[in-house]
Amino acid sequence: MTVDTGNPGAKISPMLYGAFxxxxNHAGDGGLYAELISNRSFEDSSVTLFNWWMDEKEGSKGKLALTSSKLLNDAQTQAMALTVSSAAEGGSVSAVNNGYWGIALTKDASYKLSFYARPEPGDNMPLRITLESPDGKELYAEQTVDKLKEGWHPYTYTLTSTGTVANARIVISAANVGTVYLDMVSLFPETWNNRENGLRIDLAEKVAAMKPAFVRFPGGCFVEGKTPTDAYQWKNTIGPIETRPGHKGYWDYRSSDGLGFHEYLQWAEDLKAEPLYVAYIGISHNGDPIAKQNTVPVSEIQPWIQDALDAIEYANGPVTSKWGAQRAANGHPEPFNMKYVEIGNENNFQMSEYIKRYGLFYKAIKEKYPEIHLIANAAVEGEPIEMVDEHYYETSEWFLSNSNRYDTYDRSGPEIYVGEYAVTKGAGEGNLNAAIGEAAFMMGMERNSDIVKMSSYAPLFVNTKDRTWNPDAIVFDSSTSYGTPSYHVQQMFGSNKGDVVLPTSLVALGQEETSGKQSIQGGIGLGTWATQVEYSDVRVAKGDDVLFEDHFKKDSGAWTLNNGDWEQSKGTFKQTSNDIDIRAVAGEASWSDYTLSLKAKKTGG
Ligand code: AHR
Incomplete structure (x- = not known):
């Protein structure tokens, strides 16, 4: 490898490698968000008690039901009613939940159990809460609540597990006849950086090891939702968890929004990464051409523009501002100093709508926050474009052959953020071939970092029990996780960032460097690109009409030729210390019908 330290190329953008x-794929709920209880708030289905079931023991009888009356607060639309209708000696009726495909426990680790409960007036309903094996034979932790207060009240306990297990369940049991209403049943392990309502440690550590320069959130199509009702509304994702209603996510499961806007900002801060917020612009995912119900009409877009402005105020505003005060109330008086906002997600797929909206958002945000870097989904004619987000999901071969893609990009155009890319075709659940294609592409981005300023592989996470999208960087189940080869490429590039591109050339010693054919005009010159080089089967010919044939070798200094005294009427041959020159005699036959073929290899130096 030759590294040309004297002629540095482009500066490498410090923002080049980020996380998306x-x-x-249950990346957050049942993944990075450390909550261990699924459907903790009983909102996941209005038809059945999703992921909760009843267990009756020793002859006691009862029922479990959803209720929508006398709820905890306005954010809640449902709670669970646990009723014991007949109590047998030593018996109980329980509500059981096994978390996200099993609750993982570690021996001697602490777990924060919390819930809200309201006994039916007049009913005395002591509770016993246990963490157990699926068959109930192993008990890992136990908590009794002797007396519930009247009305809704929070209850919080610390449990310590006596065992390490990947598939425990939580069991809430009542023995007395009566009804108790439960809501927001939560169980948290210790979290990354010890954050309240925080992140699963092994997964957060894997992202931290990538050393991402920024974190883009909350998506992806998740931003858009299938309809405007399901779009990401950050204001519903902040504050105490019991006041967050949650919403139907784009990827066919409900999001608790426990991992909310504030937690994303906190996560980025803890990673020492820049937060990049993708704002919804009234275009939902389903529809090109856009069905009416999937779009907020441009005439009604102002509240969404305000929503994006408020998001920036929440992140950056002083504590005296409305949303800055909310941030402070949520435990972070200092501004998060968010610098990047993207206007819409992948709405270049609905370009006719995008062009109507981009400028409105751009103008409103720039006017109030000129310092914010704004990213577009596509270049919109006539509008100021600072940076364009490009997405590529292709084969490994595509990425390899596109490693030069940016070499010829227009330098007077906008900057590039490759916001989503991955080898998805032929990559299965992730493989080395995919990672190599991505790595080659990343070299191209890095080499052209004067225009490619940011990039993020997507998606980041997959729970093996919800493989909606393959492949992904980090794979996990309830208790374990690993990085795919693509993850390791991201981790390697992100943690080995250069400052500047140095021109390099690489030749493998002793290997055929090249072989090929080309038609020639007038003459050929074979130069020395190495101290030791070998040209074999050098042949200038038109069919059987061979003008020249030789084998040259240069060791240290002089050339060795097989046919060194070659000189013919049609051409001349000359050797200098560096070059071999074979030329048609002026005025003689044109060589344009002749073809040069050769093999060349570098043998050293
Ligand atoms: O990364 C998965 C999906 O791919 C994203 O949600 C969307 O933006 C893109 O189409």
Whole structure:
């Protein structure tokens, strides 16, 4: 490898390698968000008690039901009613939940159990809460609540597990006849950086090891939702978890929004990464051409523009501002100093709508926050474009052959953010071939970092029990996780960032460097690109009409030729210390019908 330190090329953008987070594949709920209880708030289905079931023991009888009356607060639309209708000696009726495909426990680790409960007036309903094996034979932790207060009240306990297990369940049991209403049943392990309502440690550590310069959130299509009702509304994702209603995510499961706007900002801060917020612009995912119900009409877009402005105020505003005060109330008086906002997600697929909206958002945000870097989904004619987000999901071969893609990009155009890319075709659940294609492409981005300023592989996470999108960077189940080869490429590039591109050339010693054919005009010159070089089967010919044939070798200094005294009427041959020159005699036959073929290899130096 030759590295030309004297002629540095482009500066490498310090923002080049980031992380793309989307609530897809249970990346957040049942993943990075450390909550261990699924459907903790009983909102996941209005028809059945999703992931909760009843267990009756020793002859006691009862029922479990959804209720929508006398709820905890306005954010809640449902709670669970646990009723014991007949109590047998030593018996109980329980509500059981096994978390996200099993609750993982570690021996001697602490777990924060919390819930809200309201006994039916007049009913005395002591509770016993246990963490157990699926068959109930192993008990890992136990908590009794002797007396529930009247009305809704929070209850919080610390449990310590006596065992390490990947598939425990939580069991809430009542023995007395009566009804108790439960809501927001939560169980948290210790979290990354010890954050309240925080992140699963092994997964957060894997992202931290990538050393991402930024974190993009919350997606992806998750931003858009299938309809405007399901779009990401950050204001519903902040504050105490019991006040967050949650919403139907784009990827066919409900999001608790426990991992909310504030938590994303906190996560980025803890990673020392820049937060990049993708704002919804009234175009939902289903529809090109866009069905009416999937679009907020441009005439009604102002509240969404305000929503994006408020998001920036929440992140950056002083504590005296409305949303800055909310941020402070949520435990972070200092501004998060968010610098990047993207206007819409992948709405270049609905370009006719995008062009109507981009400028409105751009103008409103720039006017109030000129310092914010704004990213577009596509270049919109006539509008100021700072940076364009490009997405590529292709074969490994495509990425390899596109490693030069940016070499010829227009330098007077906008900057590029490759916001989503991955080898998805032929990559299965992730493989080395995919990672090599991505790595080659990343070299191209890095080499052209004067225009390619940011990039993020997507998606980041997959729970093996919800493989909606393949492949992904980090794979996990309830208790374990690993990085795919693509993850390791991201981790390697992200943690080995250069400052500047140095021109390099690489030749493998002793290997055929090249072989090929080309038609020639007038003459050929074979130069020395190495101290030791070998040209074999050098042949200038038209069919059987061979003008020249030789084998040259240069060791240290002089050339060795097989046919060194070659000189013919049609051409001349000359050797200098560096070059071999074979030329048609002026005025003689044109060589344009002749072809040069050769093999060349570098043998050293
Ligand atoms: O990364 C998965 C999906 O791919 C994203 O949600 C979307 O933006 C893109 O189409």
């Amino acid at each position: 987070f989307e609530e897809i």
